[in-house]
Amino acid sequence: MTSHQNTQTMKPATAAKKLGVYLEATPAEFQEGVVSRTELNALQTDPPEWLQELRRNGPHPRPVVAAKLGVSIAGLARGGVTEPLTTEQIEALKAESPEWLQQERATLAEVRKEAVRIKEKNAERAGRPGQPRR
Numbered sequence: 001m002t003s004h005q006n007t008q009t010m011k012p013a014t015a016a017k018k019l020g021v022y023l024e025a026t027p028a029e030f031q032e033g034v035v036s037r038t039e040l041n042a043l044q045t046d047p048p049e050w051l052q053e054l055r056r057n058g059p060h061p062r063p064v065v066a067a068k069l070g071v072s073i074a075g076l077a078r079g080g081v082t083e084p085l086t087t088e089q090i091e092a093l094k095a096e097s098p099e100w101l102q103q104e105r106a107t108l109a110e111v112r113k114e115a116v117r118i119k120e121k122n123a124e125r126a127g128r129p130g131q132p133r134r
Contacts, residue, residue: 009034019043021054022061022084059084069093072111075104 015035016023023031027050035043043051058064065085066073076082079100085093093101 008037010037010040015040015043017061019051020061020064021051022059025054025059025084026050056087058086058090060087060090065090069101070108071101071104072108075108079104
């Protein structure tokens with residue numbers, strides 16, 4: 001008996017998200033088709049020129065924009081950035097350094113610091129079994 005393995009596929013939106021690119025900026029054939037796991041792996045290991053160009057210059061999706069600016073996605077929204085940005089626009093925002101961007105960077109830094117503190121506290125607690133939680 002031979003087992004037949006089905007090819008795992010995903011929607012273009014999922015593939016674009018995994019590749020870190022803005023779907024609407026990808027070629028039409030990418031947007032209209034389905035992407036197999038094998039094709040996705042090939043795109044990641046040996047990206048074609050269009051993918052390299054998108055990663056280099058954008059437009060970038062919100063998660064990428066947020067990461068490049070050093071803020072959260074919610075921070076982008078609070079700052080009024082709701083559209084994808086190009087690398088040039090991101091660099092201009094960094095150079096301008098508006099007050100909202102400075103504030104959101106500080107907020108994210110505090111959130112990360114608090115997460116580390118909680119993780120350390122939980123690790124310490126795990127090392128002392130039988131101690132009540134506080």
